[in-house]
Amino acid sequence: MDIARLVELNAAYARVIDTEQFEEWPKLFHDPCLYKLTTAENVERGLEGGLIYADTRGMLEDRVSSLRKVNIYERQRYRHIVGLPVVLGQQNGTAEVETPFLIVRIMREGDMDVFATGCYRDKVKPDASGALRFSERIVICDGRRFDTLVAIPF
Amino acid sequence: MDIRHDEGLKEPVSNGIWPEESLARVPYWVYQDEANYKREMERLFEAATWNFVCLEADIPNKGDYRTNHVGIMPVIAVRAADGSINCFENRCSHRGALIAFDDGGNVGNQFRCVYHSWSYDLSGNLRGIAFERGINGVGGMPKDFCRDDFSPRKLRTTTLAGLVFATLSPDTPPIEEYIGAEVLGRLKRVLNRPIRVMGRFVQPLPNNWKLYVENVKDTYHASILHTFLTTFRISRLTQGGGVLVSADGGSHSSYTIAVPEGANANAYKEQQIRSDQDGKFELADPSVLDSVEEFGDHIQLQILSVFPGFILQQIHNCLAVRHVVPRGVGKMDLVWTYFGFADDTPEMNRRRLKQQNLVGPAGFISMEDGCIGGFVQRGTAAAADEVSVIEMGGSTTESQATRATEASVRGFWKAYRRYMGY
Numbered sequence: 001m002d003i004a005r006l007v008e009l010n011a012a013y014a015r016v017i018d019t020e021q022f023e024e025w026p027k028l029f030h031d032p033c034l035y036k037l038t039t040a041e042n043v044e045r046g047l048e049g050g051l052i053y054a055d056t057r058g059m060l061e062d063r064v065s066s067l068r069k070v071n072i073y074e075r076q077r078y079r080h081i082v083g084l085p086v087v088l089g090q091q092n093g094t095a096e097v098e099t100p101f102l103i104v105r106i107m108r109e110g111d112m113d114v115f116a117t118g119c120y121r122d123k124v125k126p127d128a129s130g131a132l133r134f135s136e137r138i139v140i141c142d143g144r145r146f147d148t149l150v151a152i153p154f
Numbered sequence: 155m156d157i158r159h160d161e162g163l164k165e166p167v168s169n170g171i172w173p174e175e176s177l178a179r180v181p182y183w184v185y186q187d188e189a190n191y192k193r194e195m196e197r198l199f200e201a202a203t204w205n206f207v208c209l210e211a212d213i214p215n216k217g218d219y220r221t222n223h224v225g226i227m228p229v230i231a232v233r234a235a236d237g238s239i240n241c242f243e244n245r246c247s248h249r250g251a252l253i254a255f256d257d258g259g260n261v262g263n264q265f266r267c268v269y270h271s272w273s274y275d276l277s278g279n280l281r282g283i284a285f286e287r288g289i290n291g292v293g294g295m296p297k298d299f300c301r302d303d304f305s306p307r308k309l310r311t312t313t314l315a316g317l318v319f320a321t322l323s324p325d326t327p328p329i330e331e332y333i334g335a336e337v338l339g340r341l342k343r344v345l346n347r348p349i350r351v352m353g354r355f356v357q358p359l360p361n362n363w364k365l366y367v368e369n370v371k372d373t374y375h376a377s378i379l380h381t382f383l384t385t386f387r388i389s390r391l392t393q394g395g396g397v398l399v400s401a402d403g404g405s406h407s408s409y410t411i412a413v414p415e416g417a418n419a420n421a422y423k424e425q426q427i428r429s430d431q432d433g434k435f436e437l438a439d440p441s442v443l444d445s446v447e448e449f450g451d452h453i454q455l456q457i458l459s460v461f462p463g464f465i466l467q468q469i470h471n472c473l474a475v476r477h478v479v480p481r482g483v484g485k486m487d488l489v490w491t492y493f494g495f496a497d498d499t500p501e502m503n504r505r506r507l508k509q510q511n512l513v514g515p516a517g518f519i520s521m522e523d524g525c526i527g528g529f530v531q532r533g534t535a536a537a538a539d540e541v542s543v544i545e546m547g548g549s550t551t552e553s554q555a556t557r558a559t560e561a562s563v564r565g566f567w568k569a570y571r572r573y574m575g576y
Contacts, residue, residue, distance in 0.1 A: 037516065042353050049353025049492040051516040053507050058439030069435050070381045072522045145356045145487075149524030150516035 001095040006085040006124065009132045010099055014080035017152060022067065025153065026060035030127065034136045035060060037154055039144045040118070051150055063153060073151045075108040078115070094125040094135065103154060105147075116154060118142045172576055177564040178549040179541040182534040185362035191483040198462050198573045199225025199480075202326040204312065204319040206464040206477050207231040207241055209491065211316060211349055212258060217276065219265075220258035223479050224320060229309060230254050231318055232261070234276045239313065241320040242278030243306040246270075253306070280305045315345035317475070319464075333460055334400030336553065340407040340458055343449055344468050348496040352506065355490045357515040361527030363463065363478050363486040364570070369523050370459050370476075371566050373397050373408045373557035374546050379526065382518040385435055386443055388469065389455045389557075396555040402572070403551045403565030404461030410557075412447075412454040442508050442518070445470035459562075461569050469519065471502065472509035484531055490514050 009028070016024040029035065036050040054060050083100035090096070098121050105115035123136035139154045173181050184190060199205060208220040208231045219232035221244055228244035230253060246253050246267040253265045253274060264281060265274040273282035280301045288294025309320035312329045319329055330338055359366060369375065376389055383389045394411035437443070445454070448471055458466040463478030477489040492514070494506045513520045534540070544567070547559025551568050554561050570576075 038353065039355065047351060047353045048503070048507060049510050050507070051355060051510075051514050053511055055508070056439045056441070058437075059442060059508075059511075061438040062442065065435065065438075066382065066518055070385070071518070072379065072381075073525055144354065145358055146515040147358050148360060148515075148528065149357075149521045151521060 001087055001090060001097075001124070003085060003087070005132055006087070006095070006097055006099075009124065009134075010082045010085060010120075014082050014101075018078055018080055020077060022064040022152070023061075025064060026057045028133055029057055029060060029137070030125070030133050030135045031057035033057060033060070033134060034138070035134075035153075036137075037139045037141070037150070039141045041144055043138075043140055051146065052153060060153075067151050071151055073149055076151070077106050078152055078154075079104040079106065079112075082120075094123050097122045097124055101154070113147075115147065116141050116143070118154075172571070173539070173541055176549055177551065177567050177571075178543065178545040178560075180544060180567055181539060181541050183538040185365060185531060185534065186483060186538055188483055191362075191480070193574065194480075195225040195227070197575065198570070200227065200322045201573060202321065202323040203462055203573070204321050204326060204329055204332055204460065204464075205462070206317060206460070206475070207309075207311070207320045208258075208318045209316055209349070209351065209475070209493075210239070210313055210318060211351060211493075213239065213318075215260065217260045217262045218258070219254060219261055221254055221256070222477075224309065224322070225480060227307075228252060229320065230265070230278070231311065231320065232265075232276050239311050239318055240277050241309040241311045241318075242274075243309075245306050246272055247280055247304040247306055248272045248283075274306070278306050278308050315342055316349055317345065317464075319460075333405045334402070336398045337400050337405040337407045337458060337460075340398065340409070340456060341460075341466060343451070343453075344456065344458075344466060344473065346449075349473075349493045350496050350498070352492040352494050353490075353510070354492070355514055357488040357490065357524060358481070359486050359488055359524060359527055360484065361486065361531040362484055363480040364566075365527035365530050366478055366486060366488060366523070367459065367463060368563050368566060369527060370457060370465050371406050371408075371562040372560065373562065374560055375526075376408075376457075376557070379522050380519050381435075382512070386437075388443075388512075388519070391556070391558050395455075395557055396553065397557055397559065397562050398553045399551050399562045399565040402461075403562075403568030405459060406562035406565055407456060407458040408557055408562065409453045409457075410455040412452045442511050443470070444505060445509065446502075446505070461566070467513065469512055470509055471505050472512050473506070474513055 013028055035054045037052040038050045081102040085097045085099040088096040098119050100119045103116045104112050106112050118141040121138040122134055124132050127133045205224040207222045212220045213233040216233055216235050219230050221230055230244045231241045234240050244252050251269040253267050271284035275281050286295050309322050311320045314329050377384045377391055389410040395409050397408040399406050456468045465476040467474045473493050475491045479487040481487055492510055512518050544560045544563050547561050551561050551565040
């Protein structure tokens, strides 16, 4: 799979979150899909639970509408710094890809703190129009501490 | 030269004087005062309280251990050869280093401090001292040194329905008595068979530990702050339910029963409560709420606490243990352990994975609890001698058949003041 296209997909992913176009975020996934936010420790120990677990695009959309309309939290946004993707394998048009990330959280009062680092472990394949989309994105955080709350997806 | 050790140490704001002789008033210095925080370690956590240390499922085999904190004291819980569980301070009696510096694992027959290789058996007894007799008769420890006098502090342990608790005091009553029969029944209702851990996360919170414990006990806020609960009728004050408070006030269990609201159905609309979003917010994929009756009693939500810092949660089929660990006067860690049962079917496992979206740091329901304690901590910065008003449902602490009450919050303060001598 063309690395440049994967880089483009990741850049689009980071941009829709960091510029708060959250409604665009589910569109980067196939339906059904799997999006899970967890830690390296849980993955190593074979613990399946996640902070966020969505297996349909509808569940991703519900995350967005909940963070827009339902949940209460102090104003904040993210800045993703996404590294280069490594293709771990390919099968039947689906690529297994791993990409490191760093997320800085910018709080209302102006603090800019490293909120999370980790890697995305993805399964990526084109949709009917040929655009690359995630059939799976497992967000594996390096640490296990999530300060205060996680409103916006990683 | 005089070396001052007390520089920067603030004078205590108060010595435990409550501004009004009522459980319905709590002064804000309790969340801010450094001296009070130190006093809590001595009088609560290291006194006659039962503190959660691990799950039995964490340490099934001989030599399995897990580290945790009792207040600020680091502790080790370990499975001994006879199957019992021992707990002792995680501090080498030589120079004070951590004896174990990982979350857990298996140590075989003994712990060995990495600093100077002093070793401890699975009961926490000092057993070995490297080069105890020196080299070629030179050096080493004095001949009259008695190892038995130098072991880390030992805690008494007890197990209850797969939970392991520890206490530093010989006077702590048996755990069943400590929790009280009513709340104990609710704990056993959920923990009725072997569990399996599904995930662990830590949520550092920018507030004093008591603000989170109060939040857990606060049945009044839940369906007002948490829109998700209200909108999807997971818990509304107008649904059936209530709160059980132990006689000493320390333990509680609140619950919501899955029955229609009847005549009260419009109460949230009439009160214009923000969390009532009925009709304005719908889930694209409601499978997150696809739950089954699991305990045969129509209780769809149960939040239970054991003084000072243990919480057991059942929201539909989403089960978790939460442990409150103080990290300084204005900071704490909330340690989440999601679990299911060992005999879960694949369908039940998937249901739990989906419902875990409801809780934790990113929980549709519990997210707000992550920030609300910090809002109080910041809001009261200049109000040490002011008081909060905790008077919903009166000023007593007995069990009530409604959740429009702050009875269990007052229960917390009843227990707190007794332990602290306030």
